Amino acid sequence: MEIKIYHNPACGTSRNTLALIRNTGIEPHIIEYLQTPPSRADLRQIIQLAGLTVRAAMREKGTPFAELKLDDPSLSDDELLDAMLANPILINRPFVVTPIGVRLCRPSELVLDILPLPQLGAFTKEDGEAVIDANGKRIKSND
Numbered sequence: 001m002e003i004k005i006y007h008n009p010a011c012g013t014s015r016n017t018l019a020l021i022r023n024t025g026i027e028p029h030i031i032e033y034l035q036t037p038p039s040r041a042d043l044r045q046i047i048q049l050a051g052l053t054v055r056a057a058m059r060e061k062g063t064p065f066a067e068l069k070l071d072d073p074s075l076s077d078d079e080l081l082d083a084m085l086a087n088p089i090l091i092n093r094p095f096v097v098t099p100i101g102v103r104l105c106r107p108s109e110l111v112l113d114i115l116p117l118p119q120l121g122a123f124t125k126e127d128g129e130a131v132i133d134a135n136g137k138r139i140k141s142n143d
Helices: 012-022 040-049 077-085 108-114
Strands: 004-006 030-032 095-097 102-104 130-132
Touching: 004 012, 012 108, 040 077, 040 095, 095 108
Parallel strands: 004 030
Antiparallel strands: 004 095, 095 102
């Protein structure tokens, strides 16, 4: 059973998502997309399967988004994809692909909706937020 994560090890959300995948006992296929960007077809497909628009899959914070004037509503999806492939930091993260579906896992616990196996034990995010209890059950937030 293959699970892929488009991962940025410098991103806490991405690290938490990877840890939640591993907490099922699965070692995913890790694609460090800043070094190995997806192909245009793969990027378009994961965005579509995640139910997002190309624009919604773009990261603004900490990227050249503003300098490249990517907020221009007249830019086509192809132009936005060109920018994302030329500057992979513009691809929001982490995207996770499983046999159940594809998600942009922001926040990281969105990955729980598409993991085919249960959590094996407790999990606490890097910021100290408990997400999974000792029995492997999701702790519901009060939001």
